[in-house]
Amino acid sequence: MPLVVQKFGGTSVADSQKILAAARKAVRAQQEGNQVVMVVSAMGKNTDVLVDLAHQISDHPPAREMDMLLSTGEQVSVALMAMAIDSLGCRAISFTGAQIGIKTDSTHTKARIHSISAARMRQALDEGKIVIAAGFQGIDEDSNITTLGRGGSDTTAVALAAALEADACEIYTDVDGVYTTDPRALPEARMVRQVSYDEMLELASLGAGVMHSRSIEFAKKFSVPIHVRSSFSDRPGTMITALPESPGQPVSGATLVKNEARVAILGVPDRPGSSLAIFSKIAARNISVDMIVQNVGDHAKADISFTVLRDDLVSTLEAVQEAAAELGAEGVSHDDKVSKISVVGLGMATQTGVAQTMFRALAEAGVNIQMITTSEIKISVLVDRDQAQNALRVVHRAFELEKEPRAAAAQSADATRLPGPKVARDEAAIVARLSGMEDLTIDDMMLDDTQARVTIGGVPDAPGMAASVFEGIAAAGIFVDMIVQSLGRAGHANLSFTVPQAALQRAVATATELAGQFGCGPVTNSPRVAKLSVSGIGMRSHTGVAIRMFRALSEAGINVAMINTSEVRVNVVVDGAAGQKGLACLQAAFADAQR
Numbered sequence: 001m002p003l004v005v006q007k008f009g010g011t012s013v014a015d016s017q018k019i020l021a022a023a024r025k026a027v028r029a030q031q032e033g034n035q036v037v038m039v040v041s042a043m044g045k046n047t048d049v050l051v052d053l054a055h056q057i058s059d060h061p062p063a064r065e066m067d068m069l070l071s072t073g074e075q076v077s078v079a080l081m082a083m084a085i086d087s088l089g090c091r092a093i094s095f096t097g098a099q100i101g102i103k104t105d106s107t108h109t110k111a112r113i114h115s116i117s118a119a120r121m122r123q124a125l126d127e128g129k130i131v132i133a134a135g136f137q138g139i140d141e142d143s144n145i146t147t148l149g150r151g152g153s154d155t156t157a158v159a160l161a162a163a164l165e166a167d168a169c170e171i172y173t174d175v176d177g178v179y180t181t182d183p184r185a186l187p188e189a190r191m192v193r194q195v196s197y198d199e200m201l202e203l204a205s206l207g208a209g210v211m212h213s214r215s216i217e218f219a220k221k222f223s224v225p226i227h228v229r230s231s232f233s234d235r236p237g238t239m240i241t242a243l244p245e246s247p248g249q250p251v252s253g254a255t256l257v258k259n260e261a262r263v264a265i266l267g268v269p270d271r272p273g274s275s276l277a278i279f280s281k282i283a284a285r286n287i288s289v290d291m292i293v294q295n296v297g298d299h300a301k302a303d304i305s306f307t308v309l310r311d312d313l314v315s316t317l318e319a320v321q322e323a324a325a326e327l328g329a330e331g332v333s334h335d336d337k338v339s340k341i342s343v344v345g346l347g348m349a350t351q352t353g354v355a356q357t358m359f360r361a362l363a364e365a366g367v368n369i370q371m372i373t374t375s376e377i378k379i380s381v382l383v384d385r386d387q388a389q390n391a392l393r394v395v396h397r398a399f400e401l402e403k404e405p406r407a408a409a410a411q412s413a414d415a416t417r418l419p420g421p422k423v424a425r426d427e428a429a430i431v432a433r434l435s436g437m438e439d440l441t442i443d444d445m446m447l448d449d450t451q452a453r454v455t456i457g458g459v460p461d462a463p464g465m466a467a468s469v470f471e472g473i474a475a476a477g478i479f480v481d482m483i484v485q486s487l488g489r490a491g492h493a494n495l496s497f498t499v500p501q502a503a504l505q506r507a508v509a510t511a512t513e514l515a516g517q518f519g520c521g522p523v524t525n526s527p528r529v530a531k532l533s534v535s536g537i538g539m540r541s542h543t544g545v546a547i548r549m550f551r552a553l554s555e556a557g558i559n560v561a562m563i564n565t566s567e568v569r570v571n572v573v574v575d576g577a578a579g580q581k582g583l584a585c586l587q588a589a590f591a592d593a594q595r
């Protein structure tokens with residue numbers, strides 16, 4: 001019998017009427033011939049209320065007790081949901097995370113799932129019951145209650161769908177599906193019919209709060225198709241699968257993270273181990289670093305910039321001051337009034353001109369870009385917070401995201417189901433794949449030593465610079481891969497990018513001409529650089545990935561010139577001659593995590 005997992009978020013179970021409406025959806029799915037597992041969140045804003053209560057009692061509530069407290073929200077919902085189903089004349093049973101055997105590590109308030117034992121759920125399903133699982137919670141080895149991080153019920157749902165090999169995983173929420181950007185931030189946002197795992201992973205981690213990013217990691221790892229849809233209607237929503245909505249489209253979504261802070265460590269001695277020293281001190285304080293931008297500096301000194309959430313700024317600065325003193329850096333600067341705007345799209349990996357379209361739109365709106373970081377499928381820029389809303393609007397418009405894409409991918413009539421007949425269940429294989437569910441998985445380690453680097457120093461920190469540079473480079477017919485911009489000393493930015501080696505001379509000539517026009521410089525280059533990439537699943541939530549990479553390279557005496565991170569990949573640029581050696585040491589460093 002087909003099995004469906006249905007997850008209902010906080011607003012979808014905010015009061016008794018909504019709980020009954022959700023219960024009716026589950027009953028209907030059962031009457032249509034499915035086994036049904038529901039995953040429910042705490043009612044309405046209940047989790048926020050609990051967090052607030054804890055902070056009224058203590059500035060630093062113990063994490064274990066926080067989990068004890070927060071898990072009660074979901075426990076209320078599952079019990080009420082079971083009563084609702086019973087009142088509709090059907091059989092149901094509610095379970096806490098512990099009762100369904102969601103085993104996690106002991107990182108309270110952001111625990112990772114180790115395994116799920118499906119046996120008890122299966123038994124209840126086989127008895128004809130609707131299973132109602134509490135979202136967002138589990139237990140560790142010592143039976144302590146843990147939670148998975150805010151928004152984590154999505155992850156419970158997708159993990160259960162993977163564990164039970166569900167035929168469908170439906171995420172019911174308060175919007176109709178996944179939009180090109182948050183429809184509450186931008187009314188002209190358009191609902192997309194389909195979005196790929198990789199795009200959704202980036203979008204979720206870059207600010208699209210509609211899905212918990214770790215749930216998408218699961219979905220990708222275990223090939224679970226997700227259907228995000230409205231609790232309040234029967235309209236089909238958005239499918240998150242392996243395929244994008246329209247393969248040719250360069251950009252499929254845009255995001256905004258409002259409250260970021262930028263930190264720059266200036267004049268860091270350009271030698272192996274510097275990044276490691278900085279980021280391991282930050283990681284030791286359990287702070288996750290977001291955009292990391294290391295740029296080629298002047299006189300054998302590098303500037304390393306990164307962003308953190310504004311709330312983490314104070315402890316970040318403590319860590320950074322310490323590291324800066326140890327390294328003999330020239331100084332530290334920060335800005336806590338910045339926001340991050342990103343665009344994401346699988347199509348940009350193969351198309352030129354995406355970056356300059358974004359930069360030009362921002363320039364025309366008078367928005368200054370402080371930092372830039374790109375990956376194969378995303379471009380992020382840091383802007384002044386006062387300009388962020390307008391920046392999101394102009395970027396969304398520049399890519400015509402409000403319009404239906406021309407060549408939308410054909411969707412099968414029943415795309416919400418896994419295709420094809422299922423093979424007989426092999427319990428041993430299922431159990432095997434459940435152990436270490438959230439372990440880091442490295443798909444690929446790559447060396448690209450076909451590129452060269454160009455850096456323009458002393459770029460005035462004013463709107464329009466990046467747009468002009470990349471329009472000039474594109475007009476010369478040159479494909480740009482990585483772009484990194486950081487704000488350096490005296491309000492000047494360094495703008496670096498990589499191009500194919502054969503195009504270096506033309507790129508340098510164009511850059512020099514533009515630098516002359518804008519009165520900036522110098523333009524420097526490396527004719528042969530090596531880009532080393534580690535890609536996989538769990539790259540960002542396993543915060544140690546970048547650090548492990550820096551450590552491996554540092555131990556091999558390899559200096560990092562540029563860094564670029566994304567949700568699915570960390571890229572570093574090193575000297576061309578060190579490429580092979582760098583690849584070998586990364587392979588050794590990540591041997592345990594390779595698929």
Ligand code: ADP
Nearest residue numbers: 009010011173174178179181182184208209210
């Ligand atoms: P739930 O309680 O159902 O988990 P959330 O509040 O976590 O709901 O997520 C739904 C919200 O996500 C929407 O109300 C919307 O404002 C926000 N959101 C942010 N980005 C997007 C996006 N790209 N598409 C749809 N919704 C988005």
Ligand code: ASP
Nearest residue numbers: 041047136150151152153
């Ligand atoms: N109730 C939890 C939260 O508000 C989990 C969730 O809703 O996904 O973060």
Ligand code: MG
Nearest residue numbers: 009151209210
């Ligand atoms: Mg949510």
